[in-house]
Amino acid sequence: xxxxxxxxxxxxxxxxxxxxxxxxxxxxxxxxxxxxxxxxxxxxxxxxxxxxxxxxxxxxxxxxxxxxxxxxxxxxxxxxxxxxxxxxxxxxxxxxxxxxxxxxxxxxxxxxxxxxxxxxxxxxxxxxxxxxxxxxxxxxxxxxxxxxxxxxxxxxxxxxxxxxxxxxxxxxxxxxxxxx
Amino acid sequence: xxxxxxxxxxxxxxxxxxxxxxxxxxxxxxxxxxxxxxxxxxxxxxxxxxxxxxxxxxxxxxxxxxxxxxxxxxxxxxxxxxxxxxxxxxxxxxxxxxxxxxxxxxxxxxxxxxxxxxxxxxxxxxxxxxxxxxxxxxxxxxxxxxxxxxxxxxxxxxxxxxxxxxxxxxxxxxxxxxxxxxxxxxxxxxxxxxxxxxxxxxxxxxxxxxxxxxxxxxxxxxxxxxxxxxxxxxxxxxxxxxxxxxxxxxxxxxxxxxxxxxxxxxxxxxxxxxxxxxxxxxxxxxxxxxxxxxxxxxxxxxxxxxxxxxxxxxxxxxxxxxxxxxxxxxxxxxxxxxxxxxxxxxxxxx
Numbered sequence: 001x002x003x004x005x006x007x008x009x010x011x012x013x014x015x016x017x018x019x020x021x022x023x024x025x026x027x028x029x030x031x032x033x034x035x036x037x038x039x040x041x042x043x044x045x046x047x048x049x050x051x052x053x054x055x056x057x058x059x060x061x062x063x064x065x066x067x068x069x070x071x072x073x074x075x076x077x078x079x080x081x082x083x084x085x086x087x088x089x090x091x092x093x094x095x096x097x098x099x100x101x102x103x104x105x106x107x108x109x110x111x112x113x114x115x116x117x118x119x120x121x122x123x124x125x126x127x128x129x130x131x132x133x134x135x136x137x138x139x140x141x142x143x144x145x146x147x148x149x150x151x152x153x154x155x156x157x158x159x160x161x162x163x164x165x166x167x168x169x170x171x172x173x174x175x176x177x178x179x180x
Numbered sequence: 181x182x183x184x185x186x187x188x189x190x191x192x193x194x195x196x197x198x199x200x201x202x203x204x205x206x207x208x209x210x211x212x213x214x215x216x217x218x219x220x221x222x223x224x225x226x227x228x229x230x231x232x233x234x235x236x237x238x239x240x241x242x243x244x245x246x247x248x249x250x251x252x253x254x255x256x257x258x259x260x261x262x263x264x265x266x267x268x269x270x271x272x273x274x275x276x277x278x279x280x281x282x283x284x285x286x287x288x289x290x291x292x293x294x295x296x297x298x299x300x301x302x303x304x305x306x307x308x309x310x311x312x313x314x315x316x317x318x319x320x321x322x323x324x325x326x327x328x329x330x331x332x333x334x335x336x337x338x339x340x341x342x343x344x345x346x347x348x349x350x351x352x353x354x355x356x357x358x359x360x361x362x363x364x365x366x367x368x369x370x371x372x373x374x375x376x377x378x379x380x381x382x383x384x385x386x387x388x389x390x391x392x393x394x395x396x397x398x399x400x401x402x403x404x405x406x407x408x409x410x411x412x413x414x415x416x417x418x419x420x421x422x423x424x425x426x427x428x429x430x431x432x433x434x435x436x437x438x439x440x441x442x443x444x445x446x447x448x449x450x451x452x453x454x455x456x457x458x459x460x461x462x463x464x465x466x467x468x469x470x471x472x473x474x475x476x477x478x479x480x481x482x483x484x485x486x487x488x489x490x491x492x493x494x495x496x497x498x499x500x501x502x503x504x505x506x507x508x509x510x511x512x513x514x515x516x517x518x519x520x521x522x523x524x525x526x527x528x529x530x
Contacts, residue, residue, distance in 0.1 A: 007491075007492065010491050010492065011487065011488075011491045011492075013491075014223045014487065014490055014491040015223075015487065017222070017223055017224070017225050018219065018222040018223045018487070018490075019222075020225070021221070021222040021223075021225050021226075022218075022222045026225065027221075027225055027226055027227050028225045028226060029225075029226040029227050031227065031230065
């Protein structure tokens, strides 16, 4: 006969939740397109390719990200920099930088492998929304994101907790060698 | 023949009343579906339907349109006649039971009022098992057959408990007419309090009522987790919609019966029935008031149904059978005995 207090307890619990949800608006779900849940600071979304303040790309075309990628989703083709008209500060730059978003598992190993902090996983997760109506998603090729789609201006990238911490350290010690 | 004469002709009046009750019952169904989805969502701490219309009230309409537009599939190897008959049997029997519900304290507020309406409603609810059993049998599907086997076994066992609880009730009221039972309660107080052990009959009746309508936690006949959809696995489009509607109409009927038999029916503040003249004090506005009280009580009980569904897990098959035969039937029998003893002492038979 333990079943009776057990049932009463369960019914009480559900009633408490029902009252909380309907009168106090404590629903755990959100109306998605209008509202979004806050993403955590280290959220791994769609990739971005960072640039320096002077407009040069951080990527030096070393392909370490492609080597680190467990899903084999990254394709990098490097080219020599023209000293007159540089694309990146290093010897080489990425002439092609493509990520197949259908293969990508958003693990973030590319970001860890990158020596210059060029590729980062951004905060955006609505891959389809951002490319606009004219993008034909019925073709598999359209999921290969190119360099142009991922490049961001300096300071427009993700608010990186690590680089923010680095900025703090630079303020404290201006002689600190900022490698990337 | 004047219009009044025509309208008060018993056949014409009966037809009109039946039409009104039919329309009311069928228009309640989308309301109930919406209410259920919202209440279950609240219990599960989520928002529920909120896209179509203000607060999502048009969602059941969209569901209905979707079901009507869908392809009507006839699976291979079904018994065509029975396969098509079963859903209509379900809805027709559910609506038949609504005929004897006295919605208000006047003869025009009940479709047909006769002396053995309680027996009639028990009989109808017993026949309802045919709809489920035939649907499962005609579908030529193992899941459907399992579902309808379960439904048949469950309904037979729980019908017994329901009947036993009603015997105790009828011993107290001395009549089998539902409208008389409700009218008595307006004068004598609610039946649940009229004899010291009658609340046991109430509890047994409520449990059996939930089991009779195949609602959670007794929804073994359509247990999604094991039997895909049980007896209506092979039903699609509008035939499925009809099963769905029948389930909700059945819930309304059981709620109306519970409130009518145990919780005073249309009695409430302001409604005073005269047992001698068989009229309600104040005329027709108070009949409407009575209907309002009845609907309020039904709404409360329907909420209880949804709350139960959102709270309790489904019984296992052996637990269900044990509970029916080893708990409800003995309790119902003992309750008849106790009520008998109570009346024996009360009437000084010793």
